[in-house]
Amino acid sequence: MDTIRLTRRFTFEAAHALAHYDGLCRHIHGHSYKLEITVMGSPIKTPGHPKDGMVLDFGDLKQLVQTHVLEQLDHALVLRYESPAPLLAVLQDHKLLLLPYQPTCENLLLYIKDCLQPHLPPTVHLHSLRLWETENAFGEWHAADNF
Numbered sequence: 001m002d003t004i005r006l007t008r009r010f011t012f013e014a015a016h017a018l019a020h021y022d023g024l025c026r027h028i029h030g031h032s033y034k035l036e037i038t039v040m041g042s043p044i045k046t047p048g049h050p051k052d053g054m055v056l057d058f059g060d061l062k063q064l065v066q067t068h069v070l071e072q073l074d075h076a077l078v079l080r081y082e083s084p085a086p087l088l089a090v091l092q093d094h095k096l097l098l099l100p101y102q103p104t105c106e107n108l109l110l111y112i113k114d115c116l117q118p119h120l121p122p123t124v125h126l127h128s129l130r131l132w133e134t135e136n137a138f139g140e141w142h143a144a145d146n147f
């Protein structure tokens with residue numbers, strides 16, 4: 001087998017609030033998230049093919065993540081969709097992403113996985129995601145943990 005893992009880093013800014021959380025993070029606050037995406041596959045072995053030697057062009061991965069993940073999350077305020085109606089009314093002119101679950105690091109990983117996975121080429125598998133919420137804290141999703 002010639003399986004290779006490729007990783008690309010991304011950054012995005014987002015705000016969130018953890019409703020009912022028993023600490024400061026129940027208030028709306030922001031993070032400079034760092035996201036590392038690892039895909040897996042075999043390099044194309046076709047001399048003359050524009051992508052010869054690549055599992056996936058890093059530029060194509062960047063474009064896929066931009067379109068299917070970052071356009072939704074970057075500079076968004078991410079809230080659980082049961083947020084109080086008066087708050088949502090005040091925010092109607094802002095970039096708001098309402099999710100059916102608490103916007104924790106864990107749930108954002110699952111959201112990102114669900115946004116990206118269906119759009120990867122069939123020759124490439126999503127191996128893992130690592131999401132840094134702060135300089136000191138990250139979560140990971142691994143395909144191998146979810147068989």
Ligand SMILES: Nc1nc2c(c(=O)[nH]1)N=C([C@H](O)[C@H](O)COP(=O)(O)OP(=O)(O)OP(=O)(O)O)CN2
Pocket residue numbers: 018025103104105106133134135136137
């Ligand atoms: N398991 C999780 N725990 C917490 C999450 C989370 O998404 N998953 N999120 C938060 C807060 O949103 C925020 O990330 C604060 O985290 P915390 O590490 O407590 O932040 P600090 O500012 O104290 O970080 P320092 O590295 O000490 O500056 C809370 N928990």
Ligand SMILES: [Zn+2]
Pocket residue numbers: 016025029030031133
């Ligand atoms: Zn936070």
